[in-house]
């Protein structure tokens with residue numbers, strides 16, 4: 418089978434049954450070999466329909482006599498694909514969107530409902546002719562933004578509390594974009610100039626990233642990453658700009674002992690090793706063995722020697738007491754800063770999962786702080802934009818540990834810290850990078 422819309426339907430059906438969007442996509446792509454443009458179309462339809470699920474359901478609620486959650490499951494999935502193309506894919510001709518959706522209904526057991534599908538999509542098109550926004554939106558700003566940009570209300574509320582209405586709207590728009598891909602050049606094997614030239618010679622466009630010294634951003638479509646020049650030689654690795662800032666904030670020095678307490682798959686561990694000239698010792702700890710295998714692969718590809726793996730729960734290690742010059746705690750988090758990279762993440766996290774994560778983060782921070790030598794430094798980082806996992810974790814830690822203090826954030830770019838002076842928050846719609854929170858703490862010399 419090679420119909421990208423039918424394959425998107427199969428994968429989307431799996432996601433609606435609970436599969437992760439990237440796993441569902443991989444499963445289908447492994448089984449059916451598609452030409453490049455069909456693969457891209459299928460990926461766009463799948464990720465887009467998952468991301469825009471709430472808006473697409475709102476259209477069904479408004480236009481059909483039965484609301485979305487009372488429609489047959491597969492029919493609802495087919496309608497999502499149809500409305501997604503009509504509303505968000507300007508490059509696809511309207512007639513193709515309507516006809517292929519009707520075909521999907523026919524092929525998947527809804528022959529008797531093709532008139533209904535056709536009618537619903539055309540009703541939408543008639544409304545668009547009358548008004549650029551045919552969706553009826555509630556007055557309440559939380560629900561309004563939630564339906565318009567397809568986020569759960571609780572996420573909108575978390576952002577509104579920090580940013581206000583206009584900024585939240587910009588952030589929502591940003592989070593619905595297709596993500597960009599950044600590289601970090603391995604300065605031990607290559608240089609930014611050399612990588613730029615190799616890419617240029619291969620016809621691949623990249624551009625430097627302000628404030629991120631080893632960063633390059635890929636422009637346009639590049640095909641499989643592993644085929645790009647210098648990948649096998651370990652000249653560079655994929656890492657978003659804001660994740661690169663974390664390594665610079667820790668600022669590790671050659672010869673030091675560093676512990677990366679939540680290290681896998683090693684994006685930051687390998688950066689630290691590169692910044693240290695691969696001189697010294699980095700303990701890469703993580704409790705997930707499968708992710709540590711990826712870390713090992715990355716270490717080998719980048720030819721780094723100073724990294725040692727330690728499998729287990731970083732809340733329980735006793736062997737590291739007061740041995741580290743620097744500790745990085747890149748904590749597990751709700752990922753609200755990287756929702757654009759994971760189409761289904763906004764539907765998976767809940768206020769309850771945030772509470773559980775905040776507890777885990779607090780425990781990790783309290784224990785890993787004991788790894789740091791007196792006078793040493795700890796950087797706490799997350800890729801979320803939820804204060805309960807960021808500022809509040811740090812505030813509680815500092816209140817309970819008077820021999821720790823916050824340090825200024827070196828020469829990192831000017832990022833938004835408009836809610837609190839605790840830490841640096843990268844707001845994606847300002848910096849055009851993943852959302853991140855990071856803070857540098859120092860243990861005083863007179864601590865035990």
Ligand SMILES: C[S@@+](CC[C@H](N)C(=O)[O-])C[C@H]1O[C@@H](n2cnc3c(N)ncnc32)[C@H](O)[C@@H]1O
Pocket residue numbers: 660678679680681682683684685686702703704705708729730731732747748749750781
């Ligand atoms: C944000 S990811 C780390 C990403 C990594 N630093 C990088 O840059 O590639 C968080 C990691 O924490 C690990 N983790 C979660 N709970 C842990 C615990 N209690 N002890 C150690 N690792 C843990 C997860 O397995 C996951 O790999």
